Amino acid sequence: MEMPKYKNALIVGAGEGLSASLARLFAREGIKVALAARKIEKLGALCTETGAHAFACDATSAEDVERLFGMVEREIGAFTDLVPADVAQAIAVSAFGGFLVAQQAVQRMLPNRHGAILFTGASASVKGYAQSAPFAMGKFALRGLAQSMARELSPQGIHVAHFVIDGGIRSAVRTEPADRPDSMLDPDGIALSYWNVLQQPRSAWTWELELRPWVEKF
Amino acid sequence: MEMPKYKNALIVGAGEGLSASLARLFAREGIKVALAARKIEKLGALCTETGAHAFACDATSAEDVERLFGMVEREIGAFTDLVPADVAQAIAVSAFGGFLVAQQAVQRMLPNRHGAILFTGASASVKGYAQSAPFAMGKFALRGLAQSMARELSPQGIHVAHFVIDGGIRSAVRTEPADRPDSMLDPDGIALSYWNVLQQPRSAWTWELELRPWVEKF
Amino acid sequence: MEMPKYKNALIVGAGEGLSASLARLFAREGIKVALAARKIEKLGALCTETGAHAFACDATSAEDVERLFGMVEREIGAFTDLVPADVAQAIAVSAFGGFLVAQQAVQRMLPNRHGAILFTGASASVKGYAQSAPFAMGKFALRGLAQSMARELSPQGIHVAHFVIDGGIRSAVRTEPADRPDSMLDPDGIALSYWNVLQQPRSAWTWELELRPWVEKF
Amino acid sequence: MEMPKYKNALIVGAGEGLSASLARLFAREGIKVALAARKIEKLGALCTETGAHAFACDATSAEDVERLFGMVEREIGAFTDLVPADVAQAIAVSAFGGFLVAQQAVQRMLPNRHGAILFTGASASVKGYAQSAPFAMGKFALRGLAQSMARELSPQGIHVAHFVIDGGIRSAVRTEPADRPDSMLDPDGIALSYWNVLQQPRSAWTWELELRPWVEKF
Numbered sequence: 001m002e003m004p005k006y007k008n009a010l011i012v013g014a015g016e017g018l019s020a021s022l023a024r025l026f027a028r029e030g031i032k033v034a035l036a037a038r039k040i041e042k043l044g045a046l047c048t049e050t051g052a053h054a055f056a057c058d059a060t061s062a063e064d065v066e067r068l069f070g071m072v073e074r075e076i077g078a079f080t081d082l083v084p085a086d087v088a089q090a091i092a093v094s095a096f097g098g099f100l101v102a103q104q105a106v107q108r109m110l111p112n113r114h115g116a117i118l119f120t121g122a123s124a125s126v127k128g129y130a131q132s133a134p135f136a137m138g139k140f141a142l143r144g145l146a147q148s149m150a151r152e153l154s155p156q157g158i159h160v161a162h163f164v165i166d167g168g169i170r171s172a173v174r175t176e177p178a179d180r181p182d183s184m185l186d187p188d189g190i191a192l193s194y195w196n197v198l199q200q201p202r203s204a205w206t207w208e209l210e211l212r213p214w215v216e217k218f
Numbered sequence: 219m220e221m222p223k224y225k226n227a228l229i230v231g232a233g234e235g236l237s238a239s240l241a242r243l244f245a246r247e248g249i250k251v252a253l254a255a256r257k258i259e260k261l262g263a264l265c266t267e268t269g270a271h272a273f274a275c276d277a278t279s280a281e282d283v284e285r286l287f288g289m290v291e292r293e294i295g296a297f298t299d300l301v302p303a304d305v306a307q308a309i310a311v312s313a314f315g316g317f318l319v320a321q322q323a324v325q326r327m328l329p330n331r332h333g334a335i336l337f338t339g340a341s342a343s344v345k346g347y348a349q350s351a352p353f354a355m356g357k358f359a360l361r362g363l364a365q366s367m368a369r370e371l372s373p374q375g376i377h378v379a380h381f382v383i384d385g386g387i388r389s390a391v392r393t394e395p396a397d398r399p400d401s402m403l404d405p406d407g408i409a410l411s412y413w414n415v416l417q418q419p420r421s422a423w424t425w426e427l428e429l430r431p432w433v434e435k436f
Numbered sequence: 437m438e439m440p441k442y443k444n445a446l447i448v449g450a451g452e453g454l455s456a457s458l459a460r461l462f463a464r465e466g467i468k469v470a471l472a473a474r475k476i477e478k479l480g481a482l483c484t485e486t487g488a489h490a491f492a493c494d495a496t497s498a499e500d501v502e503r504l505f506g507m508v509e510r511e512i513g514a515f516t517d518l519v520p521a522d523v524a525q526a527i528a529v530s531a532f533g534g535f536l537v538a539q540q541a542v543q544r545m546l547p548n549r550h551g552a553i554l555f556t557g558a559s560a561s562v563k564g565y566a567q568s569a570p571f572a573m574g575k576f577a578l579r580g581l582a583q584s585m586a587r588e589l590s591p592q593g594i595h596v597a598h599f600v601i602d603g604g605i606r607s608a609v610r611t612e613p614a615d616r617p618d619s620m621l622d623p624d625g626i627a628l629s630y631w632n633v634l635q636q637p638r639s640a641w642t643w644e645l646e647l648r649p650w651v652e653k654f
Numbered sequence: 655m656e657m658p659k660y661k662n663a664l665i666v667g668a669g670e671g672l673s674a675s676l677a678r679l680f681a682r683e684g685i686k687v688a689l690a691a692r693k694i695e696k697l698g699a700l701c702t703e704t705g706a707h708a709f710a711c712d713a714t715s716a717e718d719v720e721r722l723f724g725m726v727e728r729e730i731g732a733f734t735d736l737v738p739a740d741v742a743q744a745i746a747v748s749a750f751g752g753f754l755v756a757q758q759a760v761q762r763m764l765p766n767r768h769g770a771i772l773f774t775g776a777s778a779s780v781k782g783y784a785q786s787a788p789f790a791m792g793k794f795a796l797r798g799l800a801q802s803m804a805r806e807l808s809p810q811g812i813h814v815a816h817f818v819i820d821g822g823i824r825s826a827v828r829t830e831p832a833d834r835p836d837s838m839l840d841p842d843g844i845a846l847s848y849w850n851v852l853q854q855p856r857s858a859w860t861w862e863l864e865l866r867p868w869v870e871k872f
Contacts, residue, residue, distance in 0.1 A: 079370055080325050087317055091309060095355055099305055107298050128365030137313055140362030144354035147346030152297055155869045170857070182857040189858030196850035202868040203824070203836040204843035209863055214856040215809045372650045388639070400639040407640030414632035420650040421606070421618040422625035427645055432638040433591045515806055516761050523753055527745060531791055535741055543734050564801030573749055576798030580790035583782030588733055 010072055012036045012059055014043060023050045027173040034072045049171055079133055087134045094138025099145055106149075106158060113157035116198055119146045121164045126210075150207040161197050164210035165190065166218060183215050228290055230254045230277055232261060241268045245391040252290045269392055297351055305352045312356025317363055324367075324376060331375035334416055337364045339382045344428075368425040379415050382428035383408065384436055401433050446508055448472045448495055450479060459486045463609040470508045485607050515569055523570045530574025535581055542585075542594060549593035552634055555582045557600045562646075586643040597633050600646035601626065602654055619651050664726055666690045666713055668697060677704045681827040688726045703825050733787055741788045748792025753799055760803075760812060767811035770852055773800045777820045780864075804861040815851050818864035819844065820872060837869050 109115030545551030
């Protein structure tokens with residue numbers, strides 16, 4: 001029996017029950033998953049696990065739903081097809097959100113002149129790829145934030161570091177082929193390097209560190 | 219007679235008459251100028267000429283005025299003192315505005331597969347300085363935009379280039395000391411390099427070019 | 437009639453007559469050419485024209501001839517197969533020779549506090565490729581030389597610039613396919629950018645500029 | 655009693671007894687030390703400890719002695735005063751020596767497809783400073799070597815990493831002022847980061863990492 005092949009799935013009203021199971025199953029089958037919900041804050045873990053992208057959408061609003069489909073379609077696409085509101089949103093999520101969190105954290109760390117803030121970047125943090133301007137803008141901006149913070153806050157005792165994750169991250173549902181072992185980043189391996197940066201004495205701090213699988217082209 | 223020394227001036231209700239003359243005079247005397255007006259769109263030339271910064275403010279609104287003084291004070295400052303709305307605004311002006319303009323331009327160029335878009339960056343485009351996170355975020359993002367556009371649009375015939383202006387630009391009211399000739403960038407010199415990049419045949423295009431005075435440390 | 441296909445040719449005793457014609461013919465046919473002669477100084481133009489590499493060799497010396505074949509084979513190769521003397525030679529040619537020439541030039545320019553020195557780099561100046569360590573070492577070193585000279589000599593009136601040529605250069609015998617126009621760098625296009633850098637006023641100098649064809653991936 | 659102040663000391667015939675004690679004492683007093691000996695191989699530890707530079711010299715040879723003084727004088731200096739032989743030597747020591755050692759090591763590691771090679775760079779590896787062209791050439795070249803090796807050898811199981819040490823290294827005789835704690839790199843802190851890079855699983859390898867004191871400007 002020939003099975004139909006699907007490449008994309010959009011799960012509207014995503015939560016933690018069936019929709020989560022579906023998302024995991026789809027991802028395991030190599031289907032690219034988009035999750036839509038009114039509040040996407042809780043979908044972070046599921047997105048990480050499945051590689052899904054989450055979109056805010058009130059499914060009772062015609063406008064929202066139309067916008068949802070537009071966003072899903074346009075995730076990666078030609079420069080001229082980008083929708084300004086989506087671009088603004090991408091920058092806000094990647095960079096401005098990073099600022100907001102970092103500032104709250106620094107305010108609490110400065111009185112003790114002690115603390116560390118680790119930012120996670122991507123290949124796109126240092127290289128602007130075609131058909132990917134919004135992501136490049138956000139990730140470049142985040143790196144600029146990290147570098148500026150490092151220069152300002154290091155002498156005040158706060159260790160700011162930026163990690164360039166250059167490759168796909170292995171997860172329960174996304175693994176590398178058997179004949180290419182360790183060709184995806186093991187999240188435990190990444191975590192080890194984050195941990196090690198936290199252990200650095202202040203006389204020898206790193207502000208940036210890239211991580212990639214041994215077989216990754218770069 | 220000893221003259222009092224002022225370092226800063228805030229001109230509220232800035233337009234093209236007296237306030238413009240004052241701005242020029244102040245700038246010539248080395249005073250840092252801030253201009254406030256309800257509509258700041260028309261202040262661009264004056265800002266360029268005098269190095270002033272413009273702030274939107276309806277002086278009949280108590281809230282606006284309070285916000286104005288906050289912004290003037292906070293232009294450059296400690297990371298923890300940054301006001302999130304100002305940061306969002308800085309990113310929007312530096313990077314998102316660049317995107318909006320570029321997209322409109324590209325849409326008109328693509329049918330002819332011909333055109334050029336030149337972005338102006340600064341030292342902060344490649345180096346995040348202390349006490350300057352918003353500017354670094356905006357300028358890094360603009361560079362990411364330019365690089366992504368260059369990769370995508372060059373093969374479609376559109377030349378995208380990014381200029382890193384690494385130093386102060388000479389103007390009628392801001393000039394270098396007599397004993398350090400050419401220690402500021404002559405805008406005509408910058409313009410020449412922009413022009414030259416526009417003349418490059420497509421078999422040998424540049425996507426990035428930095429410009430600095432001969433005596434600039436870098 | 438099926439024609440045999442050759443991929444490599446080694447012309448020993450290369451000069452300006454038949455061997456030069458052969459080199460041009462071979463190159464036109466897509467054959468990679470190596471030229472060997474006792475004195476290779478005069479082969480520069482021919483090498484540029486044909487993309488050939490020249491090797492010093494006294495064909496009456498058994499030792500030289502053995503070394504010749506070794507060199508031809510090893511031009512690009514696994515790291516462990518590199519012959520130290522070849523590596524030293526590659527660095528000497530790419531970087532130390534650049535230093536020698538630059539120093540002589542600077543000594544003659546400094547009395548007038550005027551002059552310009554333009555270095556030609558390659559993609560390998562900024563990216564060390566696999567199986568290419570000697571070239572990377574030489575080209576990285578040349579860039580370090582150029583940057584150090586720029587910092588030291590710019591304030592003394594000497595303009596030092598480094599060009600990263602990122603792609604193949606078109607020549608009489610090496611041209612791009614008809615369906616990919618301008619996919620190789622036109623040497624006249626490169627020359628134009630060299631010329632333009634020479635025209636820059638000292639208030640707005642560039643120290644580095646990369647050039648690539650519009651369709652080049654980077 | 656006013657004490658005379660010395661800034662430089664040249665110790666000829668340096669070994670492990672008195673001359674070593676003198677070197678330590680001088681260094682502690684802030685005097686810059688040069689060590690000359692017929693065989694300088696054994697002076698490495700002393701040089702590291704005292705920040706001294708070692709020069710090979712047979713003090714019974716007039717030529718050697720004249721050359722010695724020339725080298726000591728010229729360590730850092732104007733571009734036009736550089737002596738070509740010294741430049742060649744600097745590149746050889748910084749970069750070619752690194753190649754020789756690395757190749758021997760790789761040959762022994764490849765059969766097991768396992769091993770790691772860590773290169774030590776400096777600020778000059780990524781920035782060519784004025785009056786420092788030979789060092790920049792050598793250190794840039796070493797970085798090119800490391801990057802090329804990383805691309806070639808990582809997929810063969812050998813982890814190649816390059817450390818940019820951006821600051822002075824603390825030693826028994828060179829320490830930071832009491833009011834600037836940890837403003838020099840603690841060698842144990844550096845060692846910890848080397849060790850941590852060695853612990854990285856191959857799914858998340860770093861090829862470059864810079865280290866600097868928390869208060870270092872960069």
